[in-house]
Structure formats: C-alpha cells, structure tokens
Amino acid sequence: MKYSYNWLQKHIAEPLPSVQELEQKIIFHAFEVEEIETTQGDTVMEIKVLPDRAGDAFSHYGMAREISGLLGVALRPQETIERLFPEVTGELPLVIKTMLCNRYLAIKIEGVTVGESPEWLKNSLSSIGQKSINTVVDATNYVLNDLGQPTHAFDADKVVGPITVRMAEEGEMMVTLSDEEKILSATDVVIADDEGILAIAGVKGGKRAEVTSHTKNIILEIANFDAVSVRKTSRRLGLITDASKRFENTISPVLVPFAAVELARMVQNLATGHVIASHDQYQNKAVAREIIFTRADIARILGDTITEESIESVLTRYHYSYVKKDGAYYFSVPYYRADITGAHDMAEEIGRVVGYDTIATKTLPFVPVQEKNETDVKIQSIKKYLVHKGYCEVMNYSFRKKGDLYVSHAPKDKSALRTNLTDGIKESFEMNRLNAPLLGIREVKLFEVGTVFTNESESIHVALASKQGVDEYTLDEIINTYSVDTNDSSLLFAGEVFEAFRPWSSYPFIVRDVAVWLSEGDSAAQKSLHDVCVNFAREHTIMPTKLFDSFTKEGRTSYAYRFIFQSNDRTLTDDEVVRTLAPLLENIKTISGAELR
Amino acid sequence: MEQEVGTFHPLTITLESIKTIFAKQGFSVATGPELEDEWHNFDALNVSKDHPARDMQDTFWVKDRPGAVLRTHTSPVQIRYMETHQPPFAIIAPGKVFRNEATDATHEAQFHQIEGLVVGAGVTVEHLKGTLLAFFKEFFGPEAEVRLRPSFFPFVEPGFEVDVKVVKDGVEKWLEVLGAGMIHPNVFTAVGYDPKKVTGFAFGMGLDRLSKVMFEFPDIRVLYQGDLRLNQWDTK
Numbered sequence: 001m002k003y004s005y006n007w008l009q010k011h012i013a014e015p016l017p018s019v020q021e022l023e024q025k026i027i028f029h030a031f032e033v034e035e036i037e038t039t040q041g042d043t044v045m046e047i048k049v050l051p052d053r054a055g056d057a058f059s060h061y062g063m064a065r066e067i068s069g070l071l072g073v074a075l076r077p078q079e080t081i082e083r084l085f086p087e088v089t090g091e092l093p094l095v096i097k098t099m100l101c102n103r104y105l106a107i108k109i110e111g112v113t114v115g116e117s118p119e120w121l122k123n124s125l126s127s128i129g130q131k132s133i134n135t136v137v138d139a140t141n142y143v144l145n146d147l148g149q150p151t152h153a154f155d156a157d158k159v160v161g162p163i164t165v166r167m168a169e170e171g172e173m174m175v176t177l178s179d180e181e182k183i184l185s186a187t188d189v190v191i192a193d194d195e196g197i198l199a200i201a202g203v204k205g206g207k208r209a210e211v212t213s214h215t216k217n218i219i220l221e222i223a224n225f226d227a228v229s230v231r232k233t234s235r236r237l238g239l240i241t242d243a244s245k246r247f248e249n250t251i252s253p254v255l256v257p258f259a260a261v262e263l264a265r266m267v268q269n270l271a272t273g274h275v276i277a278s279h280d281q282y283q284n285k286a287v288a289r290e291i292i293f294t295r296a297d298i299a300r301i302l303g304d305t306i307t308e309e310s311i312e313s314v315l316t317r318y319h320y321s322y323v324k325k326d327g328a329y330y331f332s333v334p335y336y337r338a339d340i341t342g343a344h345d346m347a348e349e350i351g352r353v354v355g356y357d358t359i360a361t362k363t364l365p366f367v368p369v370q371e372k373n374e375t376d377v378k379i380q381s382i383k384k385y386l387v388h389k390g391y392c393e394v395m396n397y398s399f400r401k402k403g404d405l406y407v408s409h410a411p412k413d414k415s416a417l418r419t420n421l422t423d424g425i426k427e428s429f430e431m432n433r434l435n436a437p438l439l440g441i442r443e444v445k446l447f448e449v450g451t452v453f454t455n456e457s458e459s460i461h462v463a464l465a466s467k468q469g470v471d472e473y474t475l476d477e478i479i480n481t482y483s484v485d486t487n488d489s490s491l492l493f494a495g496e497v498f499e500a501f502r503p504w505s506s507y508p509f510i511v512r513d514v515a516v517w518l519s520e521g522d523s524a525a526q527k528s529l530h531d532v533c534v535n536f537a538r539e540h541t542i543m544p545t546k547l548f549d550s551f552t553k554e555g556r557t558s559y560a561y562r563f564i565f566q567s568n569d570r571t572l573t574d575d576e577v578v579r580t581l582a583p584l585l586e587n588i589k590t591i592s593g594a595e596l597r
Numbered sequence: 598m599e600q601e602v603g604t605f606h607p608l609t610i611t612l613e614s615i616k617t618i619f620a621k622q623g624f625s626v627a628t629g630p631e632l633e634d635e636w637h638n639f640d641a642l643n644v645s646k647d648h649p650a651r652d653m654q655d656t657f658w659v660k661d662r663p664g665a666v667l668r669t670h671t672s673p674v675q676i677r678y679m680e681t682h683q684p685p686f687a688i689i690a691p692g693k694v695f696r697n698e699a700t701d702a703t704h705e706a707q708f709h710q711i712e713g714l715v716v717g718a719g720v721t722v723e724h725l726k727g728t729l730l731a732f733f734k735e736f737f738g739p740e741a742e743v744r745l746r747p748s749f750f751p752f753v754e755p756g757f758e759v760d761v762k763v764v765k766d767g768v769e770k771w772l773e774v775l776g777a778g779m780i781h782p783n784v785f786t787a788v789g790y791d792p793k794k795v796t797g798f799a800f801g802m803g804l805d806r807l808s809k810v811m812f813e814f815p816d817i818r819v820l821y822q823g824d825l826r827l828n829q830w831d832t833k
Contacts, residue, residue, distance in 0.1 A: 028746055032758070050749035051649045228647040248649050300796055301755070301779050303723035344782055348747070348755030351722065356745035356757065361730055362723040364715065368623035368687035376626040376691075383609060387832050393606040394823040398631070398667075398693065398707055405632075407657040407667060409697060414706070417632075417659075417667075428823030439825050442601060446825070451631045451693070458632045498610070500813040504826045 002128040003063050005043040007146070011064035013074040019043045025070050029352050031057070042127050054249035056336040059148030065336075069318035070353065078258050092219070092277035093162035100189045100226040101165045101201065102284040103253040105260050107220040108156060112136065112273035114215050121270070135270040136211045136218060139263055141242075148251060149222060149259035150243035152191075152199055153267075154209040156217035161194030163219065165201065172197060175207040176239070188233045189225060202230035202247040203239050220267065222260040224253035254286050254335040289333040297343035302351045303359050314353045375460065378475050379449055381486045382462055391447040391464060396424035404455040417453035421463035422470045424448070429465040437511050437564050438504075440543060443467065449475070509542070509566035510577050515549070515597040516588055517556045526559065528591045533561040536584045542566045558597060604828035608709060608820060611808040612691055615711060618735045619689050622728060624713070627690040629674035635664040637673035641787040642752040650751045655697040657706075667695035671712035672752060675799060678714065679788035684795050685717030691804065702816040709804035716780065716790070716797030722755070725777060725798040733761045736807075740764040744771065753778025753799060763810070772810060775802040 009016050016022055023033045026047065035046040049057045056062045061078075068075040092108050114134050117125075121142060122132040128145060132138050140151045154163075168184035174197040175181055182200065184190065189201035199205045202225035211218060227250040234244035257280070264275055299306045311329070315322055323330040333340045340346065351359070383393065399407075400423060403416030418424060425448050432444045446465040451458050463472040473481065514533070518525045530547065537545035541563045549560040565577050588594050616626060629637075635646075644650050659665035674690035690712040698704055715728065726743060733741040742762040750756045756778035760771045777800035782792035805817045812830075814820070819827055 030747060032746070032748070051653065051751075052749040054649065231647055231649065245649075299721075300719070301721060303721040305723075342782065344754040344779070347779070351755050352747040356722070356726075356747075359726060359745075360723045362721075362727040363731070364622070364687065364717075364724050364728065365719045366685045366717050368625070368685065368715075370620070370623055371625045373626040373628055375628045380613075383605065387603040387605055389603070390601045391603040392825050392828050393604065393609060394825070395606050395608060395821055396823050397821050398695070405662070405665075406660045407697075408660050410657065410706075424823065431823060432825045435824070435826065441825075444825070445603065446823075447603075453632060458630055498812060498830055501607075501815075501827075502829060503815055503819075504824075 001047060001049060001058055003045045003047055003060060004124065004127040005045065006041070007060045007124060007127070008064045008067065011061055011076050012068055013076055016067070017071070019045070022067070026067070028355065028357075029070050030066055039127055042123075044127050051249060052339045054245070055251050055338050056148075058246060058249065060145060061147050062336065072317045075319075078261075092279040094279045094281055095162050095164040095166075096281050096283060097164065097166040098189055099284065100167075100229045102224040102226065103256050103280070103282045104163075104165055104221070104223040105256050105280040106163055106278065107222070107260060107264050107275055108217070108277040109220065109264065109267055109273040110156075110217045110276050112216065112218055112267065112271040114211060114213050114271055117270065134211070134213065136215070136267055139266040139270060140220075142266065143259050143263045144242055144246070147255060147259045147262060148246055149255045150202065150246050151223075151259060151263050152205050152221040152243075153211045154198060154205075154219045154221070155211050155215045156219045157215075158209040159193045159198065159219060163198075163221075164192045165223075166190060166192055168197065174200065176200075177205045177207055177210060179207065182237050182239070184233075185236070187229070188236075189229055191221065200233060200237070200239070201225045203234045203237070203244045204241055218267070218273075220260070220263055222256050222263060224251065224256055250338045252286050252335040252338065253282065253284065256280075256282075286335055288335075291331050291333060291340065291342055291346070292328050293331065293343035293346050294328050298347050298350055301344060301347035303362075305358070305360055306350065306354070310354050311350050314350045317353070318349075375475070377486050378479055378484075379460070381484050381488065382475065382478055383447075383449060384488070385482060385484045386447045386462075386464070389445075390443075391445045392441075394425065394428045394446050394448050395450065396421070396428060396448060398451065398453075400424070403453065405453050418450075419454050420452055420472055421448050421450055421461050422472045425463045425465045426470055429470070433467075437562065438509060438543065438566075505542075505566050505568045507567055507569070507571050509564050510572055510574070512563045512565070512577060512581060513548075513560055514563065514581070514584070514588070515558050515560040516591075517558055517593075517595040517597060518591070519593040520552055520555050520557045522593060525591050525593055526557075529559055529588065529594065532584065532587050532591070533563075536587075537561075537563055540565070540580055540584075602832050604825070604830065604832055606820075606828060607808055607812055607814075607830065608804055610830060611811055612709070612711070612804055614736065614811075615732075615804070615807070616689065616691070618732055619713070621735075622687070622731060624687045624689050627674050627678045627688040627714075628692060629668075629671070629677045629690065631668055631693055631695075632659070633666050633668040633673050635666060637676045638666050638668050638670075641676045641784065642672055643781050643783040643787075644751045648751070650749075653750075657695050657697045668692075669696055670694050670801060671710040672799070672801065674712055675714045675752075676784075676788055679716070679785075679790065684790070684797070685715075685720075687713075687715045689713050700818065702818065703806075703809075705805065705817055705821065707821065708817070711802050711804055713800040714780075714797065715799075716795055718795055720796045720798060722779060722798070725779070725800070728798075729759060729775070729777070729800065737761060737763045737810075745777075748776060748778075750776055750778055752781050752784050754781045755779055759800070774806060774810070775800055777801070 032048040037044045117132050117138040136153045168188040168190045170186045172184045190197045191199040198209050231248035321332045399414035400418045401413045403419045405417045460475040462478045543564045545561050654669040657667040671690050671692045730743045744760045745757040748756045748758040759775040780797040785792040
C-alpha cells in the first residue's frame with residue numbers, strides 16, 4: 001500500500017524523522033519499504049504489508065500507530081462516537097438476517113450538496129494513487145485509507161424500505177458501480193432493500209443507489225463482515241477491491257464507530273447536511289483476549305540474552321496494557337491485533353523492536369546425526385558417472401503441450417506435466433547438434449535427470465541423447481544397467497572459484513573453413529599458418545580455432561582451420577564475413593609455398 | 598582416443614557446493630515429491646484454505662485431481678520429514694518448485710529451492726543466525742555478513758528476510774537471498790510434535806538465484822533452455 005508521509009504525520013503528535021531515517025526504522029523493525037517517491041510537497045512510501053499485519057497496518061492510522069511504537073512517540077487520540085451524535089434518534093430501520101455480518105452501523109444524513117472535493121482532499125487521494133470523484137465518495141475513500149475501515153454511501157432517496165443485510169438468492173443479479181453485471185449465489189452476503197440488491201457486502205457497491213451530484217440525502221454504511229465469507233465472494237466474482245482486501249484480512253468490529261465519527265464529520269464538513277439518524281447493530285461482539293507469557297517463553301525462541309527490561313521497554317513503547325504477576329506477563333491483546341495468539345507472536349513483537357542484530361550468533365546446540373538419502377546419492381552418482389563418460393547435463397521444463405496430467409491456468413502449450421524426458425532432450429539434442437560448431441566438442445552427448453508424471457505416479461528418470469538416439473531409464477534401472485558405484489563419496493567440486501558466465505549471442509553464426517596447401521614437411525610454413533589462423537580467430541571470431549583436418553597428396557599437405565563468426569547485436573551477412581576474412585587470406589598467401597584450396 | 602569429459606549444469610555445481618558446506622555442519626539431505634497434496638504444501642504449514650496467506654504463492658493446481666498441486670516451495674519436505682523422524686535433526690531439502698507467475702529475467706514458472714530445517718530442544722534464533730553465517734562465509738567468502746529483517750511466512754513465527762553482505766571487487770553489496778524463521782507451533786502440532794518440548798528453525802533459498810549470483814547470469818531463463826552453451830565450467 002502507498003503511505004503518504006504528510007498523512008502519517010497528521011496522526012503523530014511529534015515531528016517525524018526524515019524519510020530516510022523513517023525508512024530504515026520500518027525496514028529493520030517492521031515492514032519492507034519497496035519504493036519511495038517524492039511528489040509535490042510530499043513523499044509517498046510503498047510499504048509491503050504482509051497478511052499477518054494487514055488487519056492493523058493497512059491504513060495510515062495503523063501505520064502511524066506502528067511508527068509511534070517504533071519511535072516511542074505519542075499518537076494523536078481518536079475521537080469517540082459520543083462526541084459526534086449523542087442525541088441522534090431519528091428513524092433508520094435496519095434488518096440483519098445473517099450472522100456473517102458482525103456489525104452494521106448506518107447513518108442518515110439529510111440535505112447534502114454533493115460536489116467537487118477541496119484541494120487538500122484531492123491531493124491526499126492523488127498522493128496514494130486514487131482519483132477524486134465527489135465529496136461523499138472521496139470521504140469514504142479517505143476513511144478507508146486513513147483508518148482501514150471500508151465504508152459505503154447510498155443515495156437514501158433511491159433506497160426503498162429498510163436496509164437489509166441478507167444472503168443473496170441463487171442467481172440474483174446486481175449491476176456494480178463500474179457497470180458490470182454480477183450473478184450472485186446463495187453463499188454471498190448482500191445489502192438489499194425491498195427492490196433488490198444494493199451492494200455486495202464488503203466487496204462492491206451497486207449502481208442503483210449510487211451517489212451522484214443530484215443526491216440530497218444519503219445513508220452511510222460502516223460495517224464489519226466475516227473475513228472468510230468476503231474472501232470467498234470476492235474470489236468467485238473476480239472482484240478484488242480495496243474493501244474486500246481489508247475485510248478478508250480480518251479487521252475488528254471495534255473500529256466501526258471510530259470510522260463512523262470520522263466519515264460523518266467529513267461528509268458534513270465537505271457536503272454540509274446534518275445527521276438525522278444513526279443505527280448500530282453489533283451482533284458478533286469482539287472478545288477481549290489475554291495471553292500469558294514469561295521471559296523464558298520469549299528466550300526459548302530469541303535466545304537467552306533477552307531480558308525482562310527489554311520485554312517491558314517494548315510493551316511500554318507500544319502502550320500495550322499488561323500486568324506482571326509472579327514473573328508472568330498477562331498481556332491484553334489490542335483489538336486491532338488479531339494476529340497475536342501466543343508467546344511465539346510476542347517473541348516476534350519483542351525481537352523485531354529490540355532488533356535482530358542484537359541477537360547473538362551460535363553454532364547448533366547438538367551434533368546432528370547424518371543419514372544418507374538414497375535418492376540424492378543415486379542422482380549424484382549417476383550425474384558423476386555420465387559426465388565422466390562424456391555426457392553433458394541439461395535441464396528442461398517440466399511443462400509440455402501434452403501429457404497425462406494438466407495444470408489449470410497455464411499457457412496451452414505448457415499446461416501438461418511431462419510423461420518422459422525423451423521429448424525434451426530430443427529437442428535439446430537437435431538444437432545443440434546445429435550449434436555444435438559453437439560448442440567446441442567432437443560429438444553432442446546429453447543427459448538429463450528429472451521427474452516425470454503419469455496418471456499413476458511421479459518418478460525420477462534419466463535420459464541419454466547422442467547421435468545413436470535417445471535412451472530413457474528410471475533412476476534405479478540406469479544405476480543397475482551401468483553398475484554405477486553409489487558409494488563413491490568423492491566430491492564433484494571442492495572449493496573452486498568459478499569464472500563468470502559469458503552470455504551468448506542470439507544471432508545466427510556463420511562457419512567458414514579455410515584450407516591451405518603447403519609443401520609436405522615444411523614445418524616452418526606450417527607453424528606460420530597455425531599462428532596466423534589462431535591470432536586471427538582470437539581477434540575476429542567467437543571461438544578459438546585449431547587444425548581440424550589435414551591430409552597429404554602429391555607432395556603437398558592440406559591444412560584446414562575452422563572460423564566461427566557471430567555478432568552480439570545483428571545478423572552477419574556473407575559479404576561482411578568475406579570482408580573480415582580477406583586480410584587473413586592475404587596473409588596466408590605470403591607464407592612460402594601456400595596455396596588456398 | 599582419450600575419452601572426452603562432459604559438463605555439469607551450473608545448478609548442479611551450485612547445489613553440490615551448498616550441500617558440501619551444509620554437510621560439514623552435520624546436515625543430512627531429504628527429498629520429497631514434486632506433485633504434492635494440499636495438506637503437505639499448505640495446511641500442515643499453517644496456510645489454511647480461506648486465509649489471504651494462500652495468495653502469497655501463485656499455485657499450479659492439477660486438473661481433475663482435487664487437492665493435487667505442484668509444490669510451490671520445498672517446505673512440504675519439512676512436513677514429510679517430521680512425520681517420519683524424531684528430533685533432534687538438521688536437514689536440507691533441495692528440489693524443483695513451481696509458481697504460476699509471469700516469467701522475466703528473475704522469475705520462472707519452475708525453479709529450485711533449498712529448504713533447511715533444524716529441530717531440537719533449545720534451538721533459537723541465535724542458532725539460525727550462526728548456521729546461516731557459517732554457510733555464507735564459506736559460500737560467498739569470509740567477508741560475508743548476515744542481517745535479519747522482519748517478514749512473514751505462515752509456517753514460522755517470528756519470520757525473517759535474510760540479507761547477505763557480499764564483497765566483490767572491493768564493493769559491498771547486500772543481497773536478499775533467503776526467507777527464514779522459527780517453526781510455528783501449529784506446524785509442530787500438525788506433525789505430532791509437542792511445541793512445548795521442541796523449537797526449531799527453517800530457511801528457504803532460491804538455488805537459481807544463488808546460482809545467478811555465483812556465475813553472474815544476466816537472466817535466469819538461460820537455465821532451462823537445454824542449451825549447452827550454458828555449461829561453461831569444465832569438469833576435473
């Protein structure tokens with residue numbers, strides 16, 4: 001999620017440190033900061049919040065709360081609902097027919113003027129990559145990104161009868177705000193009125209009661225829905241929204257009234273109007289949880305250097321409430337930290353804040369018993385055996401076009417699991433045979449060790465490819481066929497320093513053979529020819545050259561050298577190669593007795 | 598004529614180097630199937646079906662085989678090993694894994710991981726740090742340092758991203774090479790261990806990525822083309 005530095009600052013009572021300092025704090029003690037972008041007058045941080053913390057930190061307030069703990073500075077207090085509408089009693093009927101709705105708070109505001117948002121709000125939203133739509137919709141988006149609570153606004157004059165939270169009927173349809181038709185099933189929770197569905201609970205609003213510039217009266221929804229239910233609906237419909245992402249990560253229903261205050265106040269400030277009714281149905285109450293842990297519980301995970309002082313300093317900095325009794329901490333889990341379930345979670349809380357760099361480095365507390373893994377030994381043995389027989393190892397894809405088993409959502413030509421290694425290694429052999437001049441080997445001989453999959457089972461196979469054809473064995477078959485020694489424990493390698501990889505060109509190569517007649521037995525001329533060719537190859541070709549053919553006839557000996565030309569950035573033409581070769585040929589002609597064949 | 602010697606694939610070279618170093622610390626090798634079931638790949642690893650943590654890995658599901666999945670990580674080997682062994686032990690589990698994601702210079706639909714798992718009484722983060730530091734000092738050189746940052750994997754708590762400092766041609770660089778953590782109590786419960794009696798750590802690293810660093814590949818896609826121009830390292 002994108003977090004605005006200025007927006008975070010609004011929640012923190014003291015000035016934040018520099019962006020760089022803040023970034024370091026966050027990276028080493030909380031989350032990964034993926035990107036930092038400076039915009040006009042603000043800095044936006046892309047912070048990767050993983051599923052364990054998405055319930056509390058997927059909002060500016062939540063992130064500010066984490067930062068205030070990290071820095072040990074105070075957070076500005078949130079307002080409570082009593083301050084906003086202590087005396088609101090107006091009529092706002094609400095019917096909740098499913099326990100998958102944990103809490104539903106509706107607020108009716110009359111006499112709004114829906115218009116363009118002020119600059120500060122437009123800027124806040126644009127800083128985190130969101131478009132401004134109108135004052136009311138912008139207020140809901142602001143609250144979502146500020147507190148992490150999804151909310152929704154309905155045009156009250158388009159709602160017929162009471163707001164009802166119920167299960168959809170199988171096949172019931174709704175047109176979303178983005179004009180998509182969605183067919184619902186009986187396992188989806190929806191918000192409806194007497195005429196049908198108004199919104200898919202926790203996922204997306206509908207078109208029918210959309211707030212537009214003509215809207216005069218609105219109903220605001222600040223609700224909490226079951227995480228698994230929202231997740232299933234959003235996945236099935238392919239509607240992954242800012243709201244569904246918040247709900248599926250389990251946010252607390254305790255958050256609802258805080259968000260209601262902020263949203264109602266913002267709407268009244270931006271679009272005038274006044275609250276005439278509110279209705280809060282809270283049917284699945286959040287249960288306060290307590291976990292008990294000792295220093296020893298933390299030390300058995302983080303190591304013995306963890307002290308009670310460091311545990312308590314973390315608890316204090318985060319304003320966590322706890323009681324210490326007989327050396328045990330009775331820790332009240334804050335409502336927003338559903339992820340904390342035991343001492344192992346507290347070890348993380350304490351370890352990351354204290355800093356993992358403060359933890360010592362030790363060797364294992366026991367001497368492990370080493371056992372041989374037969375499969376691994378066989379694989380290593382056959383690889384060693386085949387390489388010493390002149391075979392070169394390849395690894396191909398496990399995916400093919402056809403097979404017994406297919407995987408879903410894969411490209412058509414790569415959706416089957418290979419049933420053999422033969423098909424793949426044949427292709428490798430053909431490619432390498434054509435490339436043989438580039439490889440500097442006499443004969444292409446390949447092998448692959450890999451897993452194949454049939455309807456019955458998966459098994460490890462070994463395939464060999466050479467000009468004689470392809471042979472494929474199971475791992476055991478080949479070990480037995482070639483009587484491969486599986487007790488040879490010598491290493492394949494031992495502490496070598498390997499040279500860096502030399503990338504190859506993807507353009508075609510051109511081979512030119514140069515054959516020269518010299519007088520038989522003229523070793524001086526032969527050496528000159530050899531030197532000229534080797535030097536030329538070093539300078540102008542991609543492979544070293546060597547004498548690859550010679551024969552003697554009628555008092556003269558023919559010597560043949562092979563040259564391979566290839567460019568890294570284009571396809572070479574024959575003309576270019578002829579021009580490149582010309583000086584070599586001229587040079588050869590100056591050697592005594594030389595004649596080009 | 599003298600027998601010409603063949604060549605190993607660079608991933609074999611990297612894997613052998615890694616295995617050799619861990620063997621010196623007493624680690625055994627464990628293996629497991631590439632075609633897994635949902636229990637070993639997810640549920641036993643504390644990744645329940647309807648939890649957003651499932652989305653952390655894009656999964657290849659096998660058609661017409663409910664619950665069959667190409668393993669998305671080598672972590673199911675942890676489960677299989679613990680189901681059949683009692684602590685204390687130290688293992689590494691190398692193998693091919695699959696992710697249904699777009700491929701580019703650093704991502705492939707198939708790649709290789711090496712999982713590490715150490716379980717016993719009194720195993721702490723200190724031992725995780727010590728084990729990894731000893732490994733990387735040998736793999737990357739004596740200047741190597743190890744740094745832990747908070748992260749999240751459902752089967753560990755606390756979870757870490759591990760960065761390694763390498764020095765090449767006098768230039769220091771921190772590489773993000775590994776995920777790790779202390780085994781989550783739910784994982785121990787799933788395999789029938791008593792989480793009150795044992796602790797342990799696990800780590801997982803990408804073999805392709807380590808190989809990329811070792812040999813300086815510009816693009817990991819060269820690894821699975823079957824092209825022998827890749828095998829540039831001579832065998833003794």
